[in-house]
Amino acid sequence: xxxxxxxxxxxxxxxxxxxxxxxxxxxxxxxxxxxxxxxxxxxxxxxxxxxxxxxxxxxxxxxxxxxxxxxxxxxxxxxxxxxxxxxxxxxxxxxxxxxxxxxxxxxxxxxxxxxxxxxxxxxxxxxxxxxxxxxxxxxxxxxxxxxxxxxxxxxxxxxxxxxxxxxxxxxxxxxxxxxxxxxxxxxxxxxxxxxxxxxxxxxxxxxxxxxxxxxxxxx
Numbered sequence: 001x002x003x004x005x006x007x008x009x010x011x012x013x014x015x016x017x018x019x020x021x022x023x024x025x026x027x028x029x030x031x032x033x034x035x036x037x038x039x040x041x042x043x044x045x046x047x048x049x050x051x052x053x054x055x056x057x058x059x060x061x062x063x064x065x066x067x068x069x070x071x072x073x074x075x076x077x078x079x080x081x082x083x084x085x086x087x088x089x090x091x092x093x094x095x096x097x098x099x100x101x102x103x104x105x106x107x108x109x110x111x112x113x114x115x116x117x118x119x120x121x122x123x124x125x126x127x128x129x130x131x132x133x134x135x136x137x138x139x140x141x142x143x144x145x146x147x148x149x150x151x152x153x154x155x156x157x158x159x160x161x162x163x164x165x166x167x168x169x170x171x172x173x174x175x176x177x178x179x180x181x182x183x184x185x186x187x188x189x190x191x192x193x194x195x196x197x198x199x200x201x202x203x204x205x206x207x208x209x210x211x212x213x214x215x216x217x218x219x
Contacts, residue, residue: 091104133172
């Protein structure tokens with residue numbers, strides 16, 4: 001259950017509203033468009049590695065002293081969204097004939113996913129859920145229990161240990177449940193507003209996963 005909550009919170013990467021950019025002259029050559037899109041893809045990959053490291057460090061209680069993880073994440077999200085906005089401007093203004101069809105489609109899907117992820121209320125709820133998970137302190141008989149120790153208890157062959165793990169996790173679940181339920185409801189409403197099958201299907205498609213093909217795979 002803890003893993004589900006983490007996944008729900010993490011599902012809102014790139015979720016910070018950002019003003020659109022307009023930086024490219026008209027028109028660019030096919031080579032210039034290709035080079036810029038490749039550079040944007042590389043930059044986005046770098047940002048996501050940094051994003052993942054920052055989230056995991058906070059979750060594991062290993063954030064660097066003297067840093068503000070929330071401010072760092074806000075800056076990262078601005079940069080991530082700027083990448084998608086510039087790429088969308090390129091594929092729209094320069095014409096799809098300058099971009100391979102598959103690449104054009106992926107950037108377009110990514111930009112559509114951005115509209116879902118940048119919803120202000122979803123941002124607020126996802127941040128609240130993430131903070132609730134990351135900042136929660138587990139305790140047993142007045143002594144702190146690390147997440148590693150909690151994992152060992154939950155996988156123990158002894159039923160008593162597993163019962164302790166469930167009891168410890170239940171306090172976090174109680175705190176996170178109302179936030180998670182409101183976030184799920186907001187995402188469902190948002191998907192309806194944007195006329196997409198579901199929030200998560202739109203997220204998968206923004207990453208190049210074909211929804212219809214995925215359904216066939218799991219039949």
